[in-house]
Amino acid sequence: MSGYKNINNNLENRFIKYTKIDTQSDASSPTCPSTLKQKNLGLILVEELLEMGIADAEMDDNGYIYGTIPATTLKKVPVICFCSHMDTSPDCSGENVKPIIHKNYQGEDLILPDDHAVILKMNEHRDLEHQIGNDVITASGTTLLGADNKAGVAEIMEAANFLIKNSEIKHGEIKILFTPDEEIGRGVDKANLTKLGADFAYTIDGETLGSIEDETFSADGATLTINGVSTHPGFAKGKMENAIKIVSEIIEQLPKDKLSPETTQQKEGFIHPVGIKGQVEHAEAQFIIRDFNNEKLKAHGELLESTVKSILTKYPNSTYKLTIKPQYRNMKEVLDKYPKIVKYGIEAIERAGIVAKPQSIRGGTDGSRLSFMGLPCPNIFAGEHAFHSKKEWVSVQDMEKAVETIVNIACIWEENS
Incomplete structure (x- = not known):
């Protein structure tokens, strides 16, 4: 005592x-x-x-x-x-x-x-x-x-x-x-x-x-930048590639029944969008990526990037940059x-x-x-x-x-x- x-x-x-x-x-x-x-x-x-x-x-x-x-x-x-x-x-x-x-x-x-x-x-x-x-x-x-x-x-x-x-x-x-x-x-x-x-x-x-x-958790932070194609909306058919919609589509494509804070517990990790901003031509999303296991953490980052690449195949004139940085281990x-x-x-x-x-x-x-x-x-x-x-x-x-x-x-x- x-x-x-x-x-x-x-x-x-x-x-x-x-x-x-x-x-x-x-x-x-x-x-x-x-x-x-x-x-x-x-x-x-x-x-x-x-x-x-x-x-x-x-x-x-x-x-x-x-x-x-x-x-x-x-x-x-x-x-x-x-x-x-x-x-x-x-x-x-x-x-x-x-x-x-x-x-x-x-x-x-x-x-x-x-x-x-x-x-x-x-x-x-x-x-x-x-x-x-x-x-x-x-x-x-x-x-x-x-x-x-x-x-x-x-x-x-x-x-x-x-x-x-x-x-x-x-x-x-x-x-x-x-x-x-x-x-x-x-x-x-x-x-x-x-x-x-x-x-x-x-x-x-x-x-x-x-x-x-x-x-x-081991923790990474990710920044996704999408550079789309802007043009006058009155004459956009077949030309515009809206960066805001592309980012939204990427987030929508991420798993919903797992790998999200609202569906995980105990030792389960996640990919979590925490911010989004932008215009038609340029949009940015911030993510935090978490797992107790460093190999799984790396795999979550790879899943995010593969999802981005998959969605971008539909937008041939748009580009992306994904930066993943360690936060803590x-x-x-x-x-x-x-x-x-x-x-x-x-x-x-x-x-x-x-x-x-x-x-x-x-x-x-x-x-x-x-x-x-x-x-x-x-x-x-x-x-x-x-x-x-x-x-x-x-x-x-x-x-x-x-x-x-x-x-x-x-x-x-x-x-x-």
Whole structure:
């Protein structure tokens, strides 16, 4: 047992304070961070870290937060980093978030006050079955909550404060990293791993209580450009080759009963159109391609290209360009080389009195890319649910268990060194 207690509701108070700060990222922005408002939270976090005694806490020009909890042991222990992201998703408003604590939840429908059409029902959110008697936090119905990933930020901050105040707990040097822009895929673009100086890491950005994730999709992004033939529509017979219609026909030809997000689950991959724009003469479509297996990922890209070529045979005067670029790879390739990282994570969860649930992520995390940048990094639960939506929620009790797990991880690495 870690010995951690949520004294004076400090954990939920931290979390609520952070959620009220708008930190939405913006994929259309070229800057880092993509939105300056992310630094508003960053400044508060640095101030709090300094106040609790983390003397080297700082935020760099790109909005990354670094800090060190000094070792309390003479043993030579690997340096462990705990990482969460500060930004929230652009998919749903993050402005004027009004968190609500629903005390002693008893399974009732949670009708959110600012939009009564937004209702959390247990039959739609199965993990609510495990929250009877707990305190569930939601937003008010017009915004996301921001538990993704401010729950993780609050949990790391609370664990850091606990370890600083309880120096009799033996642990090695611990690093803290808070990143911007994870939600738009740029979370570790400018992370300075030399400055960080960690050997291994854990992102605190998972969903269900007890989950630990050591596997993600491998991911590619594809851009398809069609150059058609434009002419006056009044005199277009036999001449016009409409690039918009060609792109639409290609998308229509892709499989509908498989290889799409809406028809796949577990380890099944997909080809997913995420954007389309253009005119008669020139049109462009953006795709994301996902699979847990790199060979299958490659095959999905080849299927997309063969579909394009097949459709283009009907349009002899049109041309295409398909560019497929890697985005991230399955972190399991790296983590399998360092089995202790996941093993100690599972033990830490079990010490908190929880059943550990090893899982795969149908997506990616900062840990995906950190692993391939030389910092092996699985993902630990933060308790966040229904993220990127107005129905997002987290429970205080699940967050408490996440704090316990973080503290336990630090102790276990020291014990086994």
